[in-house]
Amino acid sequence: MNNSKPLSNILIKPAGPDCNLACDYCFYLDKTKLFPEEPKHRMSGDILRELMRQIMEQGTRQISVAWQGGEPTLIGVDFYQKAVEFQSRFAAGKMIGNSLQTNGLLIDDRWASFLRKNNFLVGLSIDGPQYIHDHYRKDRGNKGSWERVVAAATRMLEKGVAVNALTTVNAYSVHYLDEIYDYLKAVGFRYLQFIPIVETSEDGRGVESFSVGPKEYGEFLIRLFDCWLADFQKGEPTTSIRHFESLFFRYVDMQPPDCTLMECCGSYVIVEYNGDVYGCDFFVEPAWKLGNIMEDRLIDLLNSPAQQSFGNHKAELPNKCTKCSWLSFCFGGCPKDRFRDSRTEGLNYFCESVILFQEYADSRFRRLAEEWRQKNLN
Numbered sequence: 001m002n003n004s005k006p007l008s009n010i011l012i013k014p015a016g017p018d019c020n021l022a023c024d025y026c027f028y029l030d031k032t033k034l035f036p037e038e039p040k041h042r043m044s045g046d047i048l049r050e051l052m053r054q055i056m057e058q059g060t061r062q063i064s065v066a067w068q069g070g071e072p073t074l075i076g077v078d079f080y081q082k083a084v085e086f087q088s089r090f091a092a093g094k095m096i097g098n099s100l101q102t103n104g105l106l107i108d109d110r111w112a113s114f115l116r117k118n119n120f121l122v123g124l125s126i127d128g129p130q131y132i133h134d135h136y137r138k139d140r141g142n143k144g145s146w147e148r149v150v151a152a153a154t155r156m157l158e159k160g161v162a163v164n165a166l167t168t169v170n171a172y173s174v175h176y177l178d179e180i181y182d183y184l185k186a187v188g189f190r191y192l193q194f195i196p197i198v199e200t201s202e203d204g205r206g207v208e209s210f211s212v213g214p215k216e217y218g219e220f221l222i223r224l225f226d227c228w229l230a231d232f233q234k235g236e237p238t239t240s241i242r243h244f245e246s247l248f249f250r251y252v253d254m255q256p257p258d259c260t261l262m263e264c265c266g267s268y269v270i271v272e273y274n275g276d277v278y279g280c281d282f283f284v285e286p287a288w289k290l291g292n293i294m295e296d297r298l299i300d301l302l303n304s305p306a307q308q309s310f311g312n313h314k315a316e317l318p319n320k321c322t323k324c325s326w327l328s329f330c331f332g333g334c335p336k337d338r339f340r341d342s343r344t345e346g347l348n349y350f351c352e353s354v355i356l357f358q359e360y361a362d363s364r365f366r367r368l369a370e371e372w373r374q375k376n377l378n
Contacts, residue, residue, distance in 0.1 A: 005303050008060040009268040011281055012051065012067050015074040016041030016273040021103050021145055024136040025170055025197045025210045028070060031284055035274065042075050043273040045082065051271060051293055052086035056094055058299040066099045068281070073106040077114050084118050099123065101166065103137075104152030105145060112159040123166045123193070124153055127173055128180035135172045136210060150187070157188045164191040171197075171209060174216045177223045185239065193242040194224065198337060198349050207349070214349060218356030225361050235371060250329055251369035260334040266311025269302050277301050279310040282336040318346050326358045 017031035018041050035041055043051075055063060067080070080100075087096050099121040115122055126149050127133040134144030156163050165184050167173075173180060184192055198211040212220075224241065231238045246258035259267055270278045275293045278284045288310055290301040301307060317332045332338065333348035348354070 005267070006060045007055070007058050007299050007302055008062065009064045010055060010059075010066070010298070011268060011270040012043075012065065012072075013069060013270065013272050014043040014048075014067060014072050014079060015070050017070045018074055019069055019071040019103070020074065020105055020139065021071065022138060022140045022142075024138070025168065025199065025208070027199055027282070028284075034284065034286070035272075041070075041273045043079070043275075047273075047275045047294065048079070048083060049086055051275070052083060053090050054293060054298045056087060056090035056092060056096070058297065059094065059096075061093075062095045062097070064097045064099070066101065068101045071103055071105070072100060073102050073111065077111055080114065080118075080120075097121065101125070102152075103145065104149040105139075107152035107155060109155065109159075112156050112161055115156065115161045116159045120161070122156060122161055122163045124149065124156070124163055125166045125168075126150070126153065126184070126187075127167055127170075128176065129183045132173050132176055132180060136168075136170060153187055153189075163189065164193060165189040166193050166195060169194050169196045169212050169217060169220055171212055171216075174212045174220050177220050178227070181224065181227050190238070191240040191242075194220075196350060196353070200339060214352035215356065217350060218353035221353065221357040222360045225357070225364075229364065247329060248365065248368065248372075251365045252372055261330065263315065263331045264311045265314045265335065266302075266307045269298065269307070271298075279307050282334065283310070316346075320347060320351075324355075326354055329358055330354045 016035060017028050019026070019029060022029070032041075055065065080098075084098075087098075098118065100115065101123040103125045114120075125137070126146075127135075127137055130144065130146040133146040133149065137145050137149075139145055153163065165187075167180060167184065181192075196212050196217050199208045200206070201208050221243070225244065228237060228239060228241050228244055242258065246256040246261050249256035250261065256262065259265065266279055268280075269290065270281050270284065271293060272278070272284065277290045277293060277296070277298070279288045279290060288306070290296075290304055290306055314332060314335050317327075321327055321332045330348065333350055333354070337349045338346045339349055
């Protein structure tokens with residue numbers, strides 16, 4: 001097989017879809033239906049060892065490993081200690097960067113010390129002040145999670161853990177950009193990622209009530225952009241916002257790190273707790289299962305015809321997209337946000353958001369790009 005696509009990024013679900021929260025907008029909890037044979041989903045030591053061996057042997061010189069869920073801390077800190085030991089054993093001179101996406105509920109001093117010692121980058125799910133965060137992010141007893149999440153944030157920041165804020169933009173929070181932005185900075189976050197929420201309704205005729213509207217999200221991005229620029233000092237940002245920085249790559253003719261802004265999908269694979277491999281976090285479905293690491297090689301699955309087919313679906317665009325002047329800044333958006341009915345014809349749900357924002361921010365991005373070129377290319 002022609003393994004032209006490098007194995008440089010991989011996403012792992014060590015506790016599968018299991019979670020100790022029951023957020024209203026979560027899309028992954030339903031994935032438990034894929035694994036009905038086991039009520040509790042945890043990656044075994046044998047699968048972990050084989051996974052780390054393959055990653056280190058088949059991966060590029062620098063490899064990024066993202067641990068997600070569900071809630072990946074449910075499997076316990078000892079599991080990750082073994083993962084780090086396996087990585088070291090099979091490293092062969094390669095460098096590996098680990099990241100962990102967590103709701104923070106289980107982060108105690110031991111967890112924080114481990115994450116700091118082993119240089120894990122942590123993405124902490126936090127939606128803002130308590131009245132915003134607890135609106136949708138509740139536990140299984142319908143109790144808000146904000147107090148426990150803030151305690152985890154404080155603990156990790158005090159320990160020197162590298163922590164990013166992962167903040168959803170939903171039908172409720174979209175109205176409180178200033179409060180959210182100021183709050184996250186006050187807690188101590190300097191790296192922010194805002195994630196728009198949209199899910200189709202059960203009848204398939206619309207979207208769930210928690211979904212953010214396209215126009216509202218576009219206006220949110222515009223206001224966020226203004227806040228971001230206002231915080232610049234000496235021509236440099238003091239707050240990192242992933243979406244804006246990914247877009248900036250486009251303005252300086254570089255490949256953005258955000259897969260939603262790439263022309264095609266399929267640049268990484270996801271491994272579930274049982275070793276099953278899929279093409280994308282948002283498409284853990286039987287139709288897109290590529291294989292299993294106990295039977296297949298990761299590099300072969302990444303370059304398989306099935307993954308190639310999956311990746312090429314993104315390039316199948318409606319006529320409106322192919323004629324759009326902003327195509328190179330979204331390439332139709334994430335396929336999960338394309339609703340194929342007679343009205344939308346597969347158009348990105350956030351199309352209006354993209355157009356609103358790009359028309360507002362384009363000239364300033366171009367000015368920032370020119371300033372960057374003068375500093376770095378002359």
